[in-house]
Amino acid sequence: MTDPTPALRLEDIVKTFPGVRALDGVSFSVMPGEVHALMGENGAGKSTLMKVLGGILQPNEGRIIINEEPAVMSGPLDAKAKGIVFIHQELSLADELSVAENIYLGELPRKRFGLVDWPRLEEKTNAILGKLKVGFDARTRVGDLSIANQQMVEIARALTVDAKAVIFDEPTASLTDAEKVVLFDVIADLRAHGVGIIYISHRMEEIFKITDRISVLRDGQYRGTLNTAETNEEEVTQLMIGRKLDLSRNASHHELGDVALEVRNLSCGRLYHDVSFEVRRGEVLGFYGLVGAGRTEIAETLFGLRTPSAGQIRLDGQETRITSPADAIGKGISLVPEDRKTQGLVLGMNCRDNMTLPQVDDLTAGPFVADGAEIAIFDQYRDRLDIRTPGWKQQVGNLSGGNQQKIVIGKWLSMHPNVLIVDEPTRGIDVGSKSEIHKLVRDLAAQGYAVIVISSEMPEVLHVSDRIVAMYSGRIIRTFTSEEVTEDNLIQAISGIGEKVA
Amino acid sequence: MSEMTRQQIGGLLARQGILVAFALFMIGFALANQRFIDPDNILGVIRSSAILGVMALGVTFVVISGNLDLSVGSMMSFSTIVVLDLHDKIGPALAIPAMFAMTLCLGAFIGFLVGYLKLNSLIVTLGMLSAIHGLTLTYSGGKNMDIADKEGTWFSIFGQGEALGIPVPILLFAALAAVLGIALAKTPFGRKVYAVGGNGTAATFSGIKRARVVFSCYVLSALCVAIAGLIQASRSLGSQNTVGQGMELEVLAAVILGGASLLGGSGTIFKTVIGVLILGFIQNGLLLVGLQFYVQYVVTWVIIILAVWLDIAAKRGKLWSPIA
Numbered sequence: 144m145t146d147p148t149p150a151l152r153l154e155d156i157v158k159t160f161p162g163v164r165a166l167d168g169v170s171f172s173v174m175p176g177e178v179h180a181l182m183g184e185n186g187a188g189k190s191t192l193m194k195v196l197g198g199i200l201q202p203n204e205g206r207i208i209i210n211e212e213p214a215v216m217s218g219p220l221d222a223k224a225k226g227i228v229f230i231h232q233e234l235s236l237a238d239e240l241s242v243a244e245n246i247y248l249g250e251l252p253r254k255r256f257g258l259v260d261w262p263r264l265e266e267k268t269n270a271i272l273g274k275l276k277v278g279f280d281a282r283t284r285v286g287d288l289s290i291a292n293q294q295m296v297e298i299a300r301a302l303t304v305d306a307k308a309v310i311f312d313e314p315t316a317s318l319t320d321a322e323k324v325v326l327f328d329v330i331a332d333l334r335a336h337g338v339g340i341i342y343i344s345h346r347m348e349e350i351f352k353i354t355d356r357i358s359v360l361r362d363g364q365y366r367g368t369l370n371t372a373e374t375n376e377e378e379v380t381q382l383m384i385g386r387k388l389d390l391s392r393n394a395s396h397h398e399l400g401d402v403a404l405e406v407r408n409l410s411c412g413r414l415y416h417d418v419s420f421e422v423r424r425g426e427v428l429g430f431y432g433l434v435g436a437g438r439t440e441i442a443e444t445l446f447g448l449r450t451p452s453a454g455q456i457r458l459d460g461q462e463t464r465i466t467s468p469a470d471a472i473g474k475g476i477s478l479v480p481e482d483r484k485t486q487g488l489v490l491g492m493n494c495r496d497n498m499t500l501p502q503v504d505d506l507t508a509g510p511f512v513a514d515g516a517e518i519a520i521f522d523q524y525r526d527r528l529d530i531r532t533p534g535w536k537q538q539v540g541n542l543s544g545g546n547q548q549k550i551v552i553g554k555w556l557s558m559h560p561n562v563l564i565v566d567e568p569t570r571g572i573d574v575g576s577k578s579e580i581h582k583l584v585r586d587l588a589a590q591g592y593a594v595i596v597i598s599s600e601m602p603e604v605l606h607v608s609d610r611i612v613a614m615y616s617g618r619i620i621r622t623f624t625s626e627e628v629t630e631d632n633l634i635q636a637i638s639g640i641g642e643k644v645a
Numbered sequence: 646m647s648e649m650t651r652q653q654i655g656g657l658l659a660r661q662g663i664l665v666a667f668a669l670f671m672i673g674f675a676l677a678n679q680r681f682i683d684p685d686n687i688l689g690v691i692r693s694s695a696i697l698g699v700m701a702l703g704v705t706f707v708v709i710s711g712n713l714d715l716s717v718g719s720m721m722s723f724s725t726i727v728v729l730d731l732h733d734k735i736g737p738a739l740a741i742p743a744m745f746a747m748t749l750c751l752g753a754f755i756g757f758l759v760g761y762l763k764l765n766s767l768i769v770t771l772g773m774l775s776a777i778h779g780l781t782l783t784y785s786g787g788k789n790m791d792i793a794d795k796e797g798t799w800f801s802i803f804g805q806g807e808a809l810g811i812p813v814p815i816l817l818f819a820a821l822a823a824v825l826g827i828a829l830a831k832t833p834f835g836r837k838v839y840a841v842g843g844n845g846t847a848a849t850f851s852g853i854k855r856a857r858v859v860f861s862c863y864v865l866s867a868l869c870v871a872i873a874g875l876i877q878a879s880r881s882l883g884s885q886n887t888v889g890q891g892m893e894l895e896v897l898a899a900v901i902l903g904g905a906s907l908l909g910g911s912g913t914i915f916k917t918v919i920g921v922l923i924l925g926f927i928q929n930g931l932l933l934v935g936l937q938f939y940v941q942y943v944v945t946w947v948i949i950i951l952a953v954w955l956d957i958a959a960k961r962g963k964l965w966s967p968i969a
Contacts, residue, residue, distance in 0.1 A: 448849075469852040478850065486850045489843035491910050500840055500851040503833040511831045554851075 150339030151308040156205035173339035183360035184573030198222040226307030238286030243268035291322035308339040384575040400424030403593035409454030414440040415617040422593040429608030430597040437617040446478040447471040475561035487551040490540035495521040524553030545576025674930035694925030695814035703869030711842035711909025712766035716773035721889030724874025729790040737800040752867020756860035791883035804880025826914035842909025
């Protein structure tokens with residue numbers, strides 16, 4: 144790096160909330176033309192730090208220095224004016240407006256009488272879009288764009304100001320692999336123009352691919368900065384969680400029981416076709432494939448949310464039809480859904496009520512819900528799953544992602560299911576909670592549950608599964624045993640280029 | 646003001662804002678006019694709030710389940726007219742159950758449209774407001790309805806009777822509030838109402854039959870309307886077709902004043918009762934300080950806006966927070 148002046152420097156930032164020191168003396172600097180990863184478990188203080196940078200929160204102590212000048216950010220607009228730009232995970236675009244209007248919203252070029260100067264607007268917009276090499280133009284309606292392209296619009300908007308530092312918050316969360324490549328190109332381009340970049344992500348692969356340095360937060364404290372080229376995943380993880388993470392293969396050593404669920408030639412319109420598999424008690428069956436391969440749709444069919452167009456489902460050898468979630472629950476099937484916030488939990492409800500929701504009709508004393516029985520269930524699963532919450536009265540929305548996920552798992556374990564389906568068990572969860580949940584899944588199998596795990600993360604599937612079903616485009620390409628499977632043949636199978644063993 | 650004190654006041658407002666505002670209003674009115682805190686006046690206000698209150702209890706369920714009910718005003722007119730008409734035709738003992746059955750049918754119809762056909766509750770109940778008004782006018786031929794023998798009927802007991810020195814409407818309101826309050830807070834059904842309104846998708850994924858819960862809330866709301874109509878008819882023993890006109894908004898005002906969120910998932914029966922009383926006492930206080938009755942329409946609206954504003958201000962921790 145030729146320029147020794149940091150684009151952005153944080154000095155001993157402290158932010159306290161009543162009873163909590165959310166940030167406890169955080170310092171690091173981002174050089175111009177550097178991609179700087181910021182990592183930490185959920186709750187480590189990343190979001191708070193970003194809010195301080197964005198002027199949404201004011202620090203109690205410490206200084207923010209932009210280009211050697213101390214800066215006080217009074218709000219999001221002020222932060223943007225000072226060259227700090229955010230690309231958020233959740234996009235903030237107006238779907239019905241054009242790309243150009245979105246990019247220059249609030250500062251549209253004007254003609255006489257205050258009318259919008261459309262030719263100039265388009266010209267300015269297309270100039271920026273040209274730099275990004277995107278496949279759409281200024282007039283395109285934003286609602287018609289893919290998520291990845293919408294993100295490009297956000298980035299274009301960031302480029303309209305003289306950005307000193309651009310902060311990407313989990314930018315690849317909803318992107319396909321091809322779209323990621325485009326994003327990384329753009330980031331490389333920004334860096335070539337001397338912009339400092341803070342890149343927040345849980346995904347180690349990406350971090351090691353595109354960043355120069357990695358700064359780690361833990362419990363609100365700065366834990367150090369590593370040069371990406373001189374470190375490895377283990378060292379970063381250890382810095383983040385303070386211990387080592389076990390990701391070894393983990394096939395069952397115990398005897399498997401009877402077949403709990405058998406699916407024969409199941410089809411559902413265009414979503415998936417001619418799918419057959421079975422799960423035994425004591426076994427973890429992994430489902431791996433790209434988003435849209437039909438995995439979640441199979442789970443939803445088994446849980447009564449979709450009606451299959453052909454095929455059979457057998458539970459304990461008996462052929463059955465599953466007509467609704469209530470019916471599935473009655474037949475001993477539990478589903479820990481893909482998205483805990485929209486599907487798994489009522490965020491405004493307390494922990495106990497969320498956990499007992501599926502069985503609230505059965506937990507009664509006379510006409511009333513039996514408080515004692517509910518609390519007993521909550522206490523039991525809080526202890527068993529090591530859920531950290533001040534008490535059952537705590538609103539679920541206030542818990543960390545890992546603890547929220549454990550509430551969902553507890554909710555379904557307390558139903559004593561015959562078949563437990565877990566869809567993306569660790570999405571958006573920090574590394575520490577991840578390994579706890581992996582261990583939990585293994586323990587459940589050892590206790591005799593039949594478990595189906597659907598995941599988009601290969602290390603996860605390899606780690607927890609006894610057998611792995613590889614899906615591509617609505618079909619099962621192959622079912623691997625844990626001895627057969629390798630990363631290579633699994634990738635080939637889910638990309639549709641592998642051997643076609645039906 | 647120091648940061649800490651401001652936070653404490655903010656916290657107090659967030660939790661008890663409605664009660665604080667209520668207390669301030671009461672003190673203000675009491676200073677302006679001594680009659681305001683006269684026991685007779687207080688009892689009178691509660692009695693005249695009872696009809697509105699009974700309706701608000703049912704609407705609380707609908708709102709917590711994430712829907713609206715704007716049909717309760719015209720439905721109450723319907724119940725009142727029907728029971729008064731049938732009183733002379735088949736006698737009060739049969740008229741009352743017949744009126745209840747018809748009102749519940751209306752509620753079930755709305756519940757079917759919103760719950761099972763998944764139609765938007767605002768559109769459905771706004772349409773029903775008008776449709777039921779038309780139904781009432783068709784039924785009555787547009788004429789006022791009166792009981793022939795007003796002195797000789799026991800039917801007046803629900804609106805005019807007293808037990809232990811307390812007017813029957815207040816007793817009915819209190820008893821219904823107690824029963825429904827417990828039902829909402831303590832039964833599986835109540836729990837499911839909160840779940841459906843708080844996050845409908847998660848409720849489905851928990852095996853809750855959402856349509857049935859929504860349907861039940863509207864039937865419950867209609868039951869409350871029928872009771873309100875009974876009190877209304879019994880109190881006046883005669884009625885215009887428009888007796889409940891505009892009450893849907895007052896009911897909604899009371900529920901929101903109590904702090905239930907229009908997005909669903911929050912609110913309690915106790916808070917709604919407080920909301921009803923605040924509305925009643927404020928309207929009464931304005932009359933006592935000498936304002937025209939018609940001013941109430943304006944004031945009710947102002948109160949709703951103030952309540953919503955204070956609620957949001959308390960949550961955000963500041964009064965002035967424009968859309969940014």
